[in-house]
Amino acid sequence: MSKSLGIDIGGTKTSMGIVNTLTGNISKKIEFPSKLFKNDKANLTNIINNAKTILKDSGIDCVGIGVPELIDNKGIIKGTYNFKWNNLNFKNLFSKKIKVKADSDVRNHLRAEKFFGYGRGKENFAYINIGSGISYSLMIDNKIYTGARGYAIHFGSSKISLFNPKTNKTNSLIPEEFYSGKPIIKKISKMNSNYEKNSYLDKISNSLASFIGNLINTIDPELVILGGGVILNNSNFTKKLILDTRKYIFCNDVKKINFKITKIKEDTGLLGAGLLFN
Numbered sequence: 001m002s003k004s005l006g007i008d009i010g011g012t013k014t015s016m017g018i019v020n021t022l023t024g025n026i027s028k029k030i031e032f033p034s035k036l037f038k039n040d041k042a043n044l045t046n047i048i049n050n051a052k053t054i055l056k057d058s059g060i061d062c063v064g065i066g067v068p069e070l071i072d073n074k075g076i077i078k079g080t081y082n083f084k085w086n087n088l089n090f091k092n093l094f095s096k097k098i099k100v101k102a103d104s105d106v107r108n109h110l111r112a113e114k115f116f117g118y119g120r121g122k123e124n125f126a127y128i129n130i131g132s133g134i135s136y137s138l139m140i141d142n143k144i145y146t147g148a149r150g151y152a153i154h155f156g157s158s159k160i161s162l163f164n165p166k167t168n169k170t171n172s173l174i175p176e177e178f179y180s181g182k183p184i185i186k187k188i189s190k191m192n193s194n195y196e197k198n199s200y201l202d203k204i205s206n207s208l209a210s211f212i213g214n215l216i217n218t219i220d221p222e223l224v225i226l227g228g229g230v231i232l233n234n235s236n237f238t239k240k241l242i243l244d245t246r247k248y249i250f251c252n253d254v255k256k257i258n259f260k261i262t263k264i265k266e267d268t269g270l271l272g273a274g275l276l277f278n
Helices: 040-055 107-116 182-188 194-219 235-247 265-274
Strands: 001-011 013-020 026-033 062-067 099-104 125-130 135-139 143-146 160-163 171-172 225-228 258-261
Touching: 001 040, 001 107, 001 265, 013 040, 013 265, 026 265, 062 107, 062 265, 099 107, 099 171, 099 182, 107 125, 107 135, 107 143, 107 265, 125 194, 125 235, 194 235, 235 258, 235 265
Parallel strands: 001 062, 062 099, 125 225, 225 258
Antiparallel strands: 001 013, 013 026, 125 135, 135 143, 160 171
16 A cells, blocks of 8 residues: 555644655645534535545545544544544544544654654654644654553643642643643734743743653653644744753753754644555
């Protein structure tokens, strides 16, 4: 199997195209809003209909799909973070002649980097996505770690609560609600001066860096690859984020860890979806 249809469903847009799994080339690529309709059932129908149009007369019988949701190890969506598709199995939406696999979008990013990006030849590395959400995926001994149930992508979506005995106060927040793309853009849009914007971004960088640093301290990867809209569209912020992160890495040997910006850019998720059968 050298070709498959890759589908990357994002919270904002969906991209799909025919993936050559031997070369990484993508053809017949199309993009459209993921939420073209107010009803998520209609949005799902629109995505599947576009996929079937590309499949028609293509000779391709494999479809790989990435979703910005929790998805279990059986490929069934578990959650309604972006879409009301809980318990959806994509296999039921195509004919029995079509082989279908679905996975978390961030694991597809990792998969693409392993085959055609900076993860080539690396046995232990992490992919951290900072875009409309915050998530990560981990390669351990050349295998993608999914967790016991498939939910090993959590990175900033659950509440952190810290009690300070000195002040007798507890601070609680959900990092994703402050450090991902949408809240950053929303906050900056209300600021008038560049000084105010830069000061705010400096504080966001430092806070997010502490979070990434603790993840690195926990999983000890060989390499960290960064991706997502916040990373790809803000080079100065990304450079500072990497510098800030090194301050929070505990072991001196690890402070020199190599950070890379995704080599595949915007097509990482699409390519990784197409590689689900490799």
